[in-house]
Amino acid sequence: MRLEGEVLQRLLASRRRAEWLFKVAAIGALVFALGTLLALLLDVLHDGLGRLSWSFLTSFPSRKPEMAGILSALAGTFYLMILTILIAFPLGVGAAIYLEEYAKKHWFSRVVEINIANLAGVPSVIYGLLGLELFVRMMGLGRSLIAGALTMALLVLPIIIIAAREAIRTVPNPIREASYALGASRWQTVWHQVLPVAFPGMLTGSILAFSRAIGEASPLITLGALTYIAFLPDGLTSPFTVIPIQVFNWVSRPQKAFLNCAAAAILVMLLILLAMNAAAVYLRHRTQRRITL
Amino acid sequence: MSSATIETEQGLAQAFAIEGLNSWYGSFHVLKNVSMSIPEKRVTAIIGPSGCGKSTLIRCLNRINDLIPGFRVEGRITFKGQDLYDPALDPIQVRLQIGMVFQKPNPFPKSIYENVSFGPRLCGEKAKPKLDAVVEESLRKAALWDEVKEKLKQNALALSGGQQQRLCIARTLAVDPDVLLLDEPCSALDPIATAKIEELLFDLKKSYTVVLVTHNMQQAARVSDYTGFMLLGELVEFGPTGKIFTNPTHPKTEAYITGRFG
Numbered sequence: 422m423r424l425e426g427e428v429l430q431r432l433l434a435s436r437r438r439a440e441w442l443f444k445v446a447a448i449g450a451l452v453f454a455l456g457t458l459l460a461l462l463l464d465v466l467h468d469g470l471g472r473l474s475w476s477f478l479t480s481f482p483s484r485k486p487e488m489a490g491i492l493s494a495l496a497g498t499f500y501l502m503i504l505t506i507l508i509a510f511p512l513g514v515g516a517a518i519y520l521e522e523y524a525k526k527h528w529f530s531r532v533v534e535i536n537i538a539n540l541a542g543v544p545s546v547i548y549g550l551l552g553l554e555l556f557v558r559m560m561g562l563g564r565s566l567i568a569g570a571l572t573m574a575l576l577v578l579p580i581i582i583i584a585a586r587e588a589i590r591t592v593p594n595p596i597r598e599a600s601y602a603l604g605a606s607r608w609q610t611v612w613h614q615v616l617p618v619a620f621p622g623m624l625t626g627s628i629l630a631f632s633r634a635i636g637e638a639s640p641l642i643t644l645g646a647l648t649y650i651a652f653l654p655d656g657l658t659s660p661f662t663v664i665p666i667q668v669f670n671w672v673s674r675p676q677k678a679f680l681n682c683a684a685a686a687i688l689v690m691l692l693i694l695l696a697m698n699a700a701a702v703y704l705r706h707r708t709q710r711r712i713t714l
Numbered sequence: 715m716s717s718a719t720i721e722t723e724q725g726l727a728q729a730f731a732i733e734g735l736n737s738w739y740g741s742f743h744v745l746k747n748v749s750m751s752i753p754e755k756r757v758t759a760i761i762g763p764s765g766c767g768k769s770t771l772i773r774c775l776n777r778i779n780d781l782i783p784g785f786r787v788e789g790r791i792t793f794k795g796q797d798l799y800d801p802a803l804d805p806i807q808v809r810l811q812i813g814m815v816f817q818k819p820n821p822f823p824k825s826i827y828e829n830v831s832f833g834p835r836l837c838g839e840k841a842k843p844k845l846d847a848v849v850e851e852s853l854r855k856a857a858l859w860d861e862v863k864e865k866l867k868q869n870a871l872a873l874s875g876g877q878q879q880r881l882c883i884a885r886t887l888a889v890d891p892d893v894l895l896l897d898e899p900c901s902a903l904d905p906i907a908t909a910k911i912e913e914l915l916f917d918l919k920k921s922y923t924v925v926l927v928t929h930n931m932q933q934a935a936r937v938s939d940y941t942g943f944m945l946l947g948e949l950v951e952f953g954p955t956g957k958i959f960t961n962p963t964h965p966k967t968e969a970y971i972t973g974r975f976g
Binding site for chain 2: 525526593595596597598599600601602603604605606609613614617618
């Protein structure tokens, strides 16, 4: 069938209309999403920018809003993240290596696989409750930095396992075969051939997971992390606070001036997140080696 | 006819003896009752159309198929009298003796030097002068030394396809195996690179037992001393290359080599 003349023109015109409508709808969705974010950012900037200063970063929280700072929260966030990374990254990578390179592919590994994906979707408060019972009470760690880090590690572990498995799967199989054919053991193959290729992917996936964890307040609040801390953590069992908890605390104060403190703290956190994501992008660029076999 | 009759030269030592080999991927029966004897220090080619099981057969010889989930093998393969599938035998030991080069060049994404020295290093060789010597010797044997001696630190992926494949051969030789298994080593290469590899095989068979899988019949005719023809998982015919290509016993072999199917 061949369309000609007016019929064809009408058909084309209606297609062009549909095309145009779809484009407008897509742009609308983008504008809405970005617009909301931009409004949030502008609001925070408006409230917080004036409060942001060197002394804000280097002061402890205070009853007087104009003297309050986030030093203890900043230090807490920093220490908590380092500990979480040290715990979660090796565990996650190890689990991923086992699942991808060692585990036989049968029903059990599939059950594990599905459950890890489910765990990644469990609300963070639940991890807080688990941490409270397991680390704070049963293991007697108290409301300490290490209890918080262990809880956070549990929270990000599924995401890290998934990211690390994805990264391991991008390693072309011929590389493994070549290694085995040269008489390498499984461990030698993983260590010398698979990990070096998969590492950048593991790293970027994990950094994104950690940068999510850095903004979490609820599991730590459930755990009982304190909101007012006027000293720096001095050890693994020291009490601590983090920026999201400090924000939560300031927002719930009646004085208007504390809202500005909260906004300024949010700005600091946004900067940290930005830096971590930038690091992820940089590392990906730096270490990614294109392998096409 | 699966138990092919073998007419070999007098006094030729046998490297592999394959007896009643059957294998499966899951429930798919790939190799059906294959028996053959592969002579030492000769090039033995295995030809046949795609999917006939020739790659599976060669991959049984160094137990690299063990890595594939669901792969199963029955029957017996001995290498110089040693049962390769003896449960007490470590497959790593098998692979150190029986090296393999794959269809697509698969260099490690590391330097040329690291590629060749990987095998010796796995075996615990740490001394730099020793490693240097092995790298040079292996690259010379693979006729690649003159092309890469100035750029040993360069990433192997920067080499051309043919050079990469010769690097893979050098890497395999560095482990000092007795056997070289080549699974369609030229199928991803252009004619010039192919000619270089074939030339190399002539030299290599002086010191190594070579088993070559190919679906290029001219290649089999040019480089091999013995040829086996496989079809649908069975070994149809096996014998001296000259005889297979000029006077095959089985009508299916004749049909294949004259290009009537495959």
